[in-house]
Ligand SMILES: [Zn+2]
């Protein structure tokens with residue numbers, strides 16, 4: 001680490017000062033790890049669509065100004081008092097929900113719903129910075145065969161659809177899965193669906209993204225700009241999918257997802273639509289459709305995902321790499337749909 005900079009000003013970070021303004025690249029002070037915390041030298045941090053919501057003012061951060069960046073991996077360079085889980089030099093990925101460990105949700109293994117949650121890079125300073133601090137119990141050691149870039153992408157773009165499909169959608173082998181939205185999460189949802197033994201239909205409006213879905217194992221692809229995706233999915237699956245996951249977060253795609261499942265089908269909502277979605281409740285009743293929300297991930301999901309990535313059975317997809325100074329360009333390209341997953345790499 002840069003010992004002469006430690007604790008001093010002079011380290012660069014990408015700071016959201018105000019919504020609807022570019023991120024400001026500025027000098028910040030290195031955070032110091034408190035009791036139970038670690039300081040991580042960030043090696044890679046993913047560019048996520050959620051950040052665009054914060055930058056656009058559609059969703060709110062817990063504070064302003066704030067250093068964004070919640071998909072991070074790096075090396076532990078300092079440990080606070082009371083830390084026994086990790087030591088200096090460990091390569092780690094950061095689970096971005098900082099939770100209390102005491103509320104009813106934490107105590108029942110649903111810490112992603114913690115009543116006192118603080119989201120890394122959303123409520124507290126994140127990892128678009130050279131150093132970031134996190135509670136030691138929020139870091140997961142990264143297997144030696146997994147790169148820092150792959151570990152960073154695993155913390156959200158892989159672990160979120162993994163949690164949604166495995167524990168919320170309860171996807172099983174032989175079932176039909178339809179994935180709405182082949183972006184950074186969708187391309188991993190396709191892989192996870194195949195890993196679980198499902199038949200996978202991928203839906204998007206861009207041919208390029210559908211090609212990517214096929215490359216990562218989708219059995220069928222549907223271009224929703226050319227055909228009615230609901231009719232097409234029903235035809236392919238012989239009456240409707242068992243599980244539909246919406247990662248696009250559009251009013252239309254949620255509506256499509258609900259109509260794409262068979263009776264007793266499960267719809268898992270992960271993408272945040274910009275406005276409330278009208279649902280035909282009569283149809284939901286008659287067909288006994290189950291609509292579930294899935295929020296982020298739990299610590300164990302990240303551990304499981306990193307072990308799958310280490311085995312090579314899930315491959316994190318990274319389309320673009322940026323330096324921290326190029327982050328605004330990266331987000332503009334993400335907004336235009338040009339990135340599958342962009343990552344800021346350091347050093
Ligand atoms: Zn994210």
Ligand SMILES: [Zn+2]
Nearest residue numbers: 100103106114
């Ligand atoms: Zn809690």
